[in-house]
Amino acid sequence: MGAAMAKQSAQLQMPEDQELPEEEAGRDAEIVEIADGADWNVVERAFLTRRSIRKFKKKQVPEHLVHRMLEVGRFAPSQGNCQPYKFVVIREPELLAGMEEYCVSECRRLSGAIDYTAYPEGSLKRIATKSAARLFNSLDPNMMHPIPLTATRAIAAGRFMVFHRAPTVIVILMDNHGIGVPAIDIGIVGTNIIMAAHSYGLGTCWIGFSKLLNRSPQWRERLGVTERFEVSEAICLGYPVGKPAESEIERATHEIAWFENGEKKILG
Amino acid sequence: MLKRLLFADFPVLDDPQACRFYPVEIDLERCDGCKLCTMVCPAATLELAGEKGAKKVRLIADGYGCISCNNCYAICKQQAIKARRHYKMTGFYNTEGLGKFSPPRKSFKAEPFCEA
Numbered sequence: 568m569g570a571a572m573a574k575q576s577a578q579l580q581m582p583e584d585q586e587l588p589e590e591e592a593g594r595d596a597e598i599v600e601i602a603d604g605a606d607w608n609v610v611e612r613a614f615l616t617r618r619s620i621r622k623f624k625k626k627q628v629p630e631h632l633v634h635r636m637l638e639v640g641r642f643a644p645s646q647g648n649c650q651p652y653k654f655v656v657i658r659e660p661e662l663l664a665g666m667e668e669y670c671v672s673e674c675r676r677l678s679g680a681i682d683y684t685a686y687p688e689g690s691l692k693r694i695a696t697k698s699a700a701r702l703f704n705s706l707d708p709n710m711m712h713p714i715p716l717t718a719t720r721a722i723a724a725g726r727f728m729v730f731h732r733a734p735t736v737i738v739i740l741m742d743n744h745g746i747g748v749p750a751i752d753i754g755i756v757g758t759n760i761i762m763a764a765h766s767y768g769l770g771t772c773w774i775g776f777s778k779l780l781n782r783s784p785q786w787r788e789r790l791g792v793t794e795r796f797e798v799s800e801a802i803c804l805g806y807p808v809g810k811p812a813e814s815e816i817e818r819a820t821h822e823i824a825w826f827e828n829g830e831k832k833i834l835g
Numbered sequence: 836m837l838k839r840l841l842f843a844d845f846p847v848l849d850d851p852q853a854c855r856f857y858p859v860e861i862d863l864e865r866c867d868g869c870k871l872c873t874m875v876c877p878a879a880t881l882e883l884a885g886e887k888g889a890k891k892v893r894l895i896a897d898g899y900g901c902i903s904c905n906n907c908y909a910i911c912k913q914q915a916i917k918a919r920r921h922y923k924m925t926g927f928y929n930t931e932g933l934g935k936f937s938p939p940r941k942s943f944k945a946e947p948f949c950e951a
Contacts (some may be wrong), residue, residue, distance in 0.1 A: 603942050604941050605941065606941070607941065611874070615939050618875075618906055618910075619877060619904070619906065620875070621874075621875055622874040643875060649926050659846070683847075683848075684849045684897070698846075699846050700845075704845050706928050708928075712928055713846055713854045713925070713928065714878075714900070714902055714922075716848060718878065718879060718900075718934050719906040720879075721878065721879045721900070724935055727878075727879040757842060766950070769946055793932065795906035799939035808874065809871045809874075809875070809910045810912075811875060811909045812909070812912040813905060813909075815908055815938050816905035816908050816938070817908075817917075817918075817919070817936040817937055817938050818904060818905070818936065818937070819903075819921040819933045819934055819935065819937075819940060820933075820934035820936075820937050820948070821932055821933065821934060822931075822932035822933075822934065822948045823948065832945065832947075833948045834945055834946060834947065834948055835935070835946055835948030835949060
C-alpha cells in the first residue's frame with residue numbers, strides 16, 4: 568500500500584515536459600522508411616489476397632495448425648485485455664451435419680414467416696408475410712437487411728449452405744460480461760485467426776448464421792455454451808477449391824476526411 | 836416507435852428501385868464454363884447454362900442478392916466475370932461514404948471523394 572502510494576506520488580511529481588532530445592529518444596528504435604508506391608509487403612499482401620472461402624476440399628486440416636492459429640488469436644488486442652471469448656472446435660462430421668440441419672431448419676422457419684417474395688403481388692400470403700417482415704424490420708433493422716434476407720431464402724431453398732461442408736468449424740463464444748463492446752473483440756480475435764489460417768494456405772469464412780444455434784437450449788448444451796456466453800460467430804476452415812487468393816480484386820473506396828495545415832479535404 | 840413501425844421506409848426485395856443489385860459483368864467469350872464462380876458465389880446468384888460441352892455462366896432468374904464481393908473475379912482464371920459497383924438499398928439501408936470501385940492502390944493521388 569505504502570509503496571503503491573509512493574509510486575503514485577512520484578508519478579504526480581513528474582516534470583511536465585518529459586520529451587527527450589530526438590537523438591536520445593530514438594537511440595534504439597530504427598525508423599524504416601517506406602517509399603510511396605513501394606510493393607506490398609508480406610502482411611499487406613496477405614490481407615489483400617484473403618477471400619471468404621465457401622468451397623472446401625475434403626482433406627482435414629492438421630490439428631497442429633488449428634492450435635497454431637488459435638495461439639495467434641490469443642494475442643489479439645481486446646478492451647481492457649479482458650479477452651471475452653472461448654472457442655469450440657468441431658471436427659466431427661455428425662456434429663457438423665447436425666448443426667447444419669438445425670440452422671437450415673431455422674432458416675426455413677424464418678423464411679416461411681417473412682419471405683414475401685415467394686408469393687405474387689396482391690396475394691393474401693404476400694400481404695401477411697410482408698407485414699411480418701416489416702415488423703421484424705422495425706424491431707431489428709440490422710438483421711433484416713435485404714442481403715441476409717436473400718441468404719435466408721437461398722438456404723431455405725437449398726441453394727446455399729450455412730457451414731459449407733467445411734471439415735473444421737471454430738465457433739467463437741462471446742462472454743457477455745466483457746468490457747465495453749465484447750462483439751468488437753470477437754471481430755478482432757477472429758481476424759487474427761483467419762489471417763493466420765490464410766498464411767498456411769487455408770480458406771476461412773465467417774458464419775454469422777451460427778448465431779441461430781443460440782435459439783436452441785439443446786445445441787447450447789451440446790456445445791457447452793453456459794449462461795453468460797453466447798455463440799457469436801463461427802469460422803469455417805479448410806483447404807480451398809481453386810486458387811481464389813491469386814489476384815487482387817476491386818472494392819469500393821471510402822470517404823476519408825483529412826485535416827492538415829488548417830485545411831479539411833474530403834478524399835476518396 | 837409506432838410511427839417507425841407503420842411508416843418506416845422498407846425496401847422491398849423484389850423491387851429493383853428499392854434494392855439495386857448490380858449484376859456482375861460476364862464476358863461470354865472468355866468464360867470457359869469451369870463452374871468455379873458458381874461454387875464460390877456467396878449469394879448463390881450464378882449458374883451454368885447452355886448446350887452440353889459449351890456451357891457458360893449466367894445470373895439465375897431472380898438474380899437479386901449479388902453482394903458485389905468479387906469472389907467470382909478472384910477465382911476466375913479467364914478474368915471473364917467482374918462486379919463493378921456496390922449494391923445499394925433505399926431507406927434505413929441507404930449507404931453513405933461508399934465510393935467507386937478500385938483495386939488496391941499502392942500510391943495515393945489525392946482525389947476528391949465522390950459517392951458511387
